[in-house]
Amino acid sequence: MKACSSALKARVSFNCPASWTRRGGRHPGARRRAARLRARAAGRGPACRRRLAPPVARLATSLHLLDGFLKLSGIFEQTTLEPVAREVVVMTVAVRNECHVCVAMHTGKLRELGADEGLVTALHERRPLADPKLDAVRRFTLAVLAKAGGVEDEAVKDFLSYGYTEQNALEVVLGIGTYTLSTFANRLTGAGL
Template identity: 45%
Template sequence: MSRLPLQTIESAPEASRPYLERAQAANGFLPNLVASLANAPTALETYLTVAEINGRSGLTLAERETVQITAAGIHGCGFCVAGHTAVALKKAQLDAQLVEAIREQQPLPDARLDAVAIFTRAVIATRGAVPDAALAAFRAAGFSDANALEVVLGVSLATLCNFANNLAQNELNPQLAAYRWEANAHVA
């Protein structure tokens, strides 16, 4: 059971209702993350706005989902690992074994996605102060300086939703149950 109320479109503060309607229409259900964020309309607005902006970045959907799953795993957010696993498999059409490697913070068989995961871990571990060698390796994998900043953008989005979920201790929606992930030794 969530530690924070899970708002519905009817029970949410007025300012949250349009965002809840949008989220329900986009997902076909109301994710518990969104329902708990609705307690603070500005937090919900920020999350959805930054998610939309992140979706316009120069990183591909597969690369963005690698950032999200990597960050969620490090932050110990099982809800977000599950949610982004669903996106990675269904929308980004990533191979299940590749997604499992991302979830487990293992080396990836795809060199570009491995570079994204490694750089994401470096950004989080150093709070952005990555060593020159880490930035050089990311660039050598074919990424630009804009892409490096877009990884930071993705990490900022992940931090908001991961920390909100960890605070709320949201239960996984039934629609995401097949993608369940438990934080254990994965958490840095």
């Protein structure tokens, strides 16, 4: 696997898969979507106003993965979890999966949201958070990861006891899935800042 990983790290291609470009293929409008994603990743054309961060653009080696990540992260941003709680999910996944680029990017996002340095430091160091409600999110995220979703009833009850809902519990799962995809892809491609 090391050779494959090195090859991926050395090459970032913006060629779209044949299944996206064939006339009469399975994906109507896929040529335009692929072109938009490539342009956005490269910072060209009208899409460059929303240019992707370089580590995210690196995912354009697989336009399917990039498209999926962008859609999932957009959906996760619309969940009913508070913005800082969403970032606690992301940072918990990123720190656990040792994705240094994600940790750096989402540390910045936490600071933009006004999170205090104690929260950021605790997340980096895998320590309990001073805010009990946010720590419930961190603990629940870790429980879901540890049990591949099959968490004990007590862990669910604990999470719900902080005012979260069953919908929020499933939104945590969405965040875990989205950012597991991102952290794994970033590590595989050697994405850096």
